[in-house]
Amino acid sequence: MSQSVNAKSVTRNVGWSVLSKTGTFGLKFVTVPILARLLTPEEFGGVAVALAVVQFLAMIGGAGLASALILEPREDEETIHSVFWANLALACLMAAGLYFWAEPLAGWFGAADAAYLLRLLCLLIPLQLAGDVAYALVARRMQFSRDALWSMISESVAAIAAVILALGGFGVWALVAQLFVAGIIRLAGLFFVSRYLPRLRFRTDSVVRLARFSLGLMGSEVANFVTFQSPMVVISRFLGLADAGAYSAANRFSSIPNQVVLSGVMGVLFPAFSAMVHDRQRRSQALMLSTQVTALLLAPMMFGLWALAEPAMLVLFGPQWAAAWPVLGLLALSKGLLTPCSTFIPYLKGSGHGGALFWWAVGRAVATTAAVAYGAHNGTLVEAMVALCLVNAVVLVGYSWVVFRADQTPFLSGFYRSIRPMLTAALMALMVRYALDHYLAGRFHPVLQVGLGIALGGLIYAALTLLTERPLLKKLADLVRRPKPVILADLP
Structure with missing residues (x-):
């Protein structure tokens, strides 16, 4: 790493990453409901299914090589250029395969009418993977403050373009344009921030060496991707594009808090935990602090959305979506249950526990897919979401046990400290409901x-947090004020 990693540097970079996402929060808060009012559930569902396939193939095409670059002891130009061209070549092959096999794939997913979207969105695969090396350089240098502005610009311009096109009657093309505009601006920003320019250099042995390491990381990332995207595919296959669209709209809105907090936190924590790989005490302290803070921020948003789902669905999405409010509420609840687990993936990935991460990710993917499939096959979309909530409750306990065991932290004490903000948020939500x-x-x-x-929930949560989390709040205040790293071990 180009700079030392400590609690303050991690907090500063997390702050910049979260700030860039927070800048787009208000805009997305408005644009998602607007698009939902202007577009049909079938249009939402078609794009969502096509995008899930594209993102899956993009993940496989990258083969985890860019993630391996982050862990390299130094920046070797030939290795960096080799990874770029390997990524781009794999991306083009994936895009070509998706283009030619679009119709059978769309039919298998229960979305035969979305085959043309698969052919169009296949271009996103090379667009996304072309920026992986530049992002890896930004991450290993901990230069997230420089990346924050471009991230905010790309998401904002894309959201505005989508709304303008939707208002102009372009239908599903508004969602397609949003994806491409965000991807193009994001790619330009990554190259600008990282100062990276590809050169015609390629060394096979460097790619093979990184691939041996990255395959383990890729396996866990693929399993995690299946966990998050399989409900969309299952719902489309068993319940049709209309229900897939309802799920997609509710999921996009309920995921906004996660996008604001987790996308910033996880991007910073992976290189940070990697830098602490040989310092168990600092790594353990950073794990607990980051887990408590993300739960403190995310849990009230998710449980609060569950409490207010019925009037919120009517106000934000309109009468045509009002009947889907239980889907929004249950999705928020399912995400809220996992808020203490938000830092677990970057911890296991960055601390050298790739085997534990892989097997747990596979088990979680199988359980999530099976639970949602059972609910959808034997019932309705609501029953599928109930099944998702139940499996996530089990995942919370199991995932915590895996991580605290890897960290050599006593399970009961670590589990209680990590879920305490979530319990506070759950109590607040019950009172609001x-x-x-x-x-x-x-x-x-x-x-x-x-x-x-919202006002009542904010007051209740603030009062409960002051009663239960005063030591944590004091540590956070000290962390902001002091120029030196603070001692985290005495957090409750």
Whole structure:
């Protein structure tokens, strides 16, 4: 790494990453409901299924080589250029295969009408993988502050373009344009920030050496991808594109808090944990602090959305989506249950526990896919979401055991400390839900119900957090004020 890694440097870089995502939060908060009002569930479902296939192939095409670059002891130009051309060659092969096999793939996923979208979106594969090497250089140098502005610009311009096209009556092409505009601007930004320019150099032995290491990381990443994307595929296959569209719209909105916090946190924590691979004490301290902080930030958003899902769905998405409010609420609940696990993937990946990460990721992917498939095959979309919540509750306990065992942290104490913010948020959500059902629903317009619910939830959560997390809040304040690393071991 080009700079030393400590609690303050990690916090600073996480702050920049989160700031870039927070800058687009308000815009996405508006644009997702607008697009949902202007587009049909079938259009949402078609793009969502096609994008899931594209992202899966892009992940395989990259083969984890860029992630391996982050862990290299030094920046070797020939190795870097070799990885770029290997990525690009694999990306082009994947894109060509998807183009020619688009129709049978679309039919197998229960989305035969979306074959033309697969052919078009296959171009995203080389577009995404062309920037992997540049991002790896940014990550290993911990230069996330320089990347933050470009990330915010790409997402903002793409969202605005999508809304303009949707208002102009372009339908599904608004969603397609959003993906390509974001990808092109993001690629330009990565090359600008990293100062990387590809050159015609290729060394086979460097690619083979990195591939041997990266295959283990790729296996776990593929399994994690299946975990997150398999519900969309299963719902499309068993319940049709309309339900897939309802799931996609609710999932896109409920994922905004995760995109704001986790995309920034996880990108920084992987290189940070990698730098601490030989310092177990600092690594353990960073794990607990990052886990508590992400749960502290994310849990109230997700459980609060569960509490206010019914009026929020009507206000944000309109009457045509109002009946899908249980889907939004259950998705938020399922994500809320996993907020303490948000830092586990970068921890296992960066601390050298690739084997544990791989086998756990495979087991989780199988369990998630099976649970959602069972619910969808034997019931409705709501029952599939209930099954997702149940399997995520089991994942929370199992994943925590795997990580704390790898970290040599006593399970019960580590588990309690990590889920305490989540329990506080769950209590807050139950109180807000009770107030909504018994006092607010019959007296106020849905817009006021949402506003009052947010205000009430914020006050309750702030009071409960001051009662239960004062040592953590004090440590965070010290971390911001002090120029030197703080001692994290005495966190409760």
